[in-house]
Amino acid sequence: MTDIPTKMHGVVLTGHGGLDKLEWREDLETPTPEAGQALIKVGASSVNNTDINTRIAWYSKAVRGATSEGSDAGFGEDALADATWSGGTLAFPHIQGADCCGTIVALGQGVDPARLGQRVLVRALQSVPNEDGTHRVETFGSETNGAFAQYAVVADKNAIAIKSDLSDTDLASFPCAFSTAEGIIQRTGLGAERVLVTGASGGVGSAAIQLAKRRGAYVVAVSSASKAKALRDLGADEVLDRADELPRNRFDVVIDLV
16 A cells, blocks of 8 residues: 555545534544455545435435435434434444545455556445355445545445546536436436436436436436526426426437436
8 A cells, every 4th residue: 555645635524414413534544445345536526416315314214305305414313213314323434435436555355456557437336245145335425424525445346446437526417317327227228219308407316317328218307497408408308397298199208317
């Protein structure tokens, strides 16, 4: 780990609640990759909805309100026991950041040495084996420390090598939104068909438009009129206002993000 500092800068979450629970630190321990892991120097991260939802404890089964209702102060004591994406309890202080683009700078035992120096995106939703042979899903930055720091450690299989002319900042908007949209589209088996995308102006919706177009689909997006041009610029063939009645018998596939 030559030239890698023992301490790093980052933002930690000190508890569930409002923005006051986020704290800038310059004395965080730089993680050391264990067997099968890679250490990533973070080039950029983004603030994803899942980061906000985890901070305010919105994922708790005790919460029934909209995200906006807890944005200032969180959702209170009743929501703390199962406040992570997977339903577990979060330990503080915690480094969030579900989206990450960076460069592998150190490797744990058993990782291919050729990976050193690779530019990577981190898989946001990660499959983790249980002792009984089953698997659970963990979210990078929720069940594990994430990318709101100078360095992050991940399992080697979850660091996806990329070649792109896009900046780290651009690429850091991809992992969570695009993998969610891609998962939905793969489940539908979408091809060159007519597809309706609801909630199309959000991160997952805008990703779904672009991924559907790559499959040759005719894309009809549902959003507000003020966002219609932006969605057409992304590739939507038509944009319907969310207040309008949906036409009948026009779509082969519906990607219902709402």
